[in-house]
Amino acid sequence: METRKIMALGKSSLVVSLPKDWVDSNGLEKGDELNLQVQRDLSLLVKPSLQGQTEGRRISVDIGEDIGSDSIFRIVTGCYLNGYNDIILKSTDIFSVKQQQAIRNVVKSLYLRILESNASSVTLQTLMNESMANLFNGVERMHLITLSMCNDVLKAMKNWDLDLARSVVALEEDVDQFMFYLIRLLRSAAIDPALANHLQIDMLDCLDYQTLVDLIERVADNVHNVAYSLVQIEEYKDSVPVELWEKLIKTTEASMNAYGDAIEVYRQRSVESCDIIIDEQYELSKLTRSITPFPNITVNMPFFYPLFVIRDSVMCIGDYASDIAELTIDKAYKPK
Known part of the structure; x- marks a missing residue:
């Protein structure tokens, strides 16, 4: 800890110089503004002003x-x-x-x-505008779109609702837009202490949130794949074995629920619930593998590949739910 003397400037002003290393690391120059905040213990927090740092790049x-x-x-x-x-x-x-x-x-x-x-x-x-950005709201909105995609594609599978499936396909672009927005925000915060302070995150948070955003986007990608494959299969739906389709629906519902539960656990930082989600992934993998080989279906049938995509995409969603649970455990034991 450095110690600095208070000096007089004029008749009534008192000043203290700033450490050169701190000034250089924040890219500050003469004339730049600083934010001063008095803490509860009457200490003074000095932060670079966010306004102006995001302009002109x-x-x-x-x-x-x-x-x-x-x-x-x-x-x-x-x-x-x-x-x-x-x-x-x-x-x-x-x-x-x-x-x-x-x-x-x-x-x-x-x-x-x-x-x-x-x-x-x-x-x-x-x-x-980074100065008005809210990281936590952005992640929440990205998740809610993805969760609505999960619920809609499951409903579309149960009812063979092609219009609903097509709407799920279109929503994936909204998730991607949020993903790019949040990754930009996190990358900027990683090199800009003022922005990181504004977002109330540190370097480790940047890594954790970037991983979370990436996992949510991957879930949305695979839900998109399920919806797109459903549209491709619809004209052959009478040829798909009923028992196989019911197994796919059951597996899809389990994966979607695992994703929703994983995000809820992440919000609550519940390590005990994380173990349940990770353990359930093993059972989900067994259920998914039980579908293959497809009964009475050969590779040359036009609906073989879409069915295969649905099975693999559902399995991936379950894996990503487990990854989110593991990320929650890592974050729960983050050093204070």
């Missing part, structure tokens, strides 16, 4: 005429996740129609808008 990227749509999506996503507020895409000639469409598609997938645009240059600007 710009990056310019050259896009060659041979750069494809997938590469543009990955480039813009990488810039977005690394905290840039303005992303300037410059073509070495002019953007092709496919490149222009790729840029519009990535804007829809992320919290971005097109600020300026012409034939050879596009400026994208994030709609995200």
